[in-house]
Amino acid sequence: MKIEVRQLTKRYKNQFALNDVTFTLEGPKIYGLLGRNGAGKTTFMDILAGNIFQTSGDIFINGEKPFDNRNVQANVCLIKEGDNFKKEWKVKEVVRLYGFFYPNFDQQLAAFSLKTYNLNPNAKVKTLSKGMESALGITVGLASKAPITIFDEPYIGLDAAARKQFYDVMLQEYENEKRMIIFSTHLIDEVSLMFEEVLILQQGKLALQKSADVLREKTISVTGPTEKVQKFVSDKQVISKKEFMGMMTAYIFGNRQEAEGQGLEAQSIPTQDLMIQLTEKEREDSHEAII
Structure with missing residues (x-):
């Protein structure tokens, strides 16, 4: 599957949820879609799933637009953090209805998941706890076998x-039958090792799109005397810098061994810390999108 996003914009009155976003995703692959609250992640996922229409720009799934397109929507399953199902439906009705909609729906996997999470097939959605409702969403998302499966918290x-x-289970199913999985989460440290590629949105714009391997290998923090760090990073791509009492820490794309060879302290940056540094609103050093 291939997703092409071209100058995608979504505006609500004078507020931009997405602002001129352009990127391409190709599967099968597990993507981490990250960003702070209000960054535009959920809006993008709703547009991708064909639930809402953009203000301007285009989005294509294998060359077709998703909005009001039954053929495309049958290839995309979006599971949000809540309110995925009508409250009056029974658990078994949810599974049956989604089985009709998604041609590759795996009833055996759904049954296994319901048993794993102790979900009563005859229980109505409105009687489920928040955790049980999440378990039902997870069940449907995994069992859908949709070529594009999206999990939003x-x-x-x-x-x-x-x-x-x-x-x-998600990783096992992915290994058994590859698909594109887009995963949006705030519990980044729990799942970052699953990501094959990471996208970070900030205030409706794309701040970063990189291979997860590149991020793990090439993003580092460098600490030392301010003048020495400034000199070292002068020809590097800098994410952010912090200075305190003659010392500086710079978050950069660079080589750890090179920094240590210059007598500087260097550490790899966890994905969650990278996201925080990249999307920090109140800092003196601005950055350009790292794509």
């Missing part, structure tokens, strides 16, 4: 053990 209310179980 899908685990609200689940404890750490249940979340790990979800991650393990």
